[in-house]
Amino acid sequence: MHHFSYRDGSLFAEDVDLRRIAAEVGTPVYVYSSATIERHYRLFAAAMAGTAEAGKAHVFYAMKANGNLGVLKTLAALGAGADTVSEGEVRKALAAGFPPEKIVFSGVGKSESELRYAVAAGIYQVNVETEGELDLLSKVAASLGRRQEAVFRVNPDIGAGGHAKITTGSSENKFGVSFEEVHRLYARAANLPGVRMMGLALHIGSQIRETEAFEAAYAKMAQLVVALRGEGHRVDRLDLGGGLGIPYDIPADFDHGPGLIEAYAAMVARVTAGLDVELGFEPGRLIVGNAGILMTQVLHLNPRPTKQFAVVDAAMNDLVRPAMYEAYHEIWPVREAAADARRIAYDVVGPICESSDTFTAGRELPELAPGDLIAFMTAGAYGASMSSTYNQRLLVAEVLVKGSEYAVTRPRQSYEELLGSDRSPPWLA
Secondary structure (H helix, E strand, O other): OOOEEEEOOEEEEOOEEHHHHHHHHOOOEEEEEHHHHHHHHHHHHHHHHOOOHHHOEEEEEEHHHOOOHHHHHHHHHOOOEEEEOOHHHHHHHHHHOOOHHHEEEOOOOOOHHHHHHHHHHOOOEEEEOOHHHHHHHHHHHHHOOOOEEEEEEEEOOOOOOOOHHHEOOOOOOOOOEEHHHHHHHHHHHOOOOOEEEEEEEOOOEOOEOOOHHHHHHHHHHHHHHHHHHHOOOOOOEEEOOOOEOOOOOOOOOOOOOOHHHHHHHHHHHHHHOOOOOEEEEOOOHHHHHHHEEEEEEEEEEEEOOOOEEEEEOOOOOOOOHHHHHOOOOOEEEOEOOOOOOOEEEEEEEOOOOOOOOEEEEEEEEEOOOOOOEEEEOOOOOOOHHHOOOHHHOOOOEEEEEEOOEEEEEEOOOOHHHHHHOOOOOHHHO
């Protein structure tokens, strides 16, 4: 479930009227619900705690989904770990209060400076994705007098996901070492001075709403654990990644119950039974997706003979998912519509000079007027984190709600900040 609902004719985030946020912070604006984040994390963590022998299960929140400092601090306070994919994310995780021993560093293209920072910080685990990275990690760690604990991310050649661009487990994708190579690489790692190989990892994709592909990939990994141990290798950890999906087509009375999470947990327990490994999980979208909305204001209506455009002040630089993935987001009016309100099919579009700056086409909505506020629902994941300043548009504000309070956790960028980041070459000064 989420904590956005209508009260007295207006849409609320927990106990805060969204019209108040629009008046005081402006639009466009991302709004996140603490209660939803907390509920989804606790629900997932409790389910995963029963999947591993002796409770050896770790939940590392995938920061790439939403790196807002307020969101991160909320999850760190709940005891979550952090799954990071850059030095910047490692730094921000530490700043948000995640202990280094709860930070995993993933990603296919880690640089020497990034690895040096992560190793020096004392992070829990590096997920190694190439042979070159293995050698580089060993060199960096040895130069620091460390032996970094690591796992191999393996590509199981089983891809899944809600879109081709978020499928990561196929042999056609760039991620991970192949099954054919992992035996040789594991043996090589045993003789390197700066690495202590602890196990395996995988991640097959994102926005997966069924367990069959997960089960096929995890079964292959379980067999690999047994085979590597048979070769005399230490395999204590199995990082199963993230990717469990969420519903985007949510009506106002939808209760996001635990059915899929429970089915996933039961499958994991069954497939990994008897392995005696520490399990790692890296949920992102599942935790924050339904916890956020993007609120925007209608600027203009542009009627045509065959369609009606509603131009809003948010754009594809603020929420790129519809343009990049053909993604669907429910659209709710902030002022609750009457049951008998006239409904019109709108193309809801932004002001950017791209035809792809379209959030939806032909969507039936209560009749809109300039000045009306609408909310793109389920925008808490890969919304603000993928935003940009394309067309020299300002990065929007982000707000975290807690009960009847709210705080601006990322102020709206100013034009002075936007323009001040540029430098003129000396011959044009």
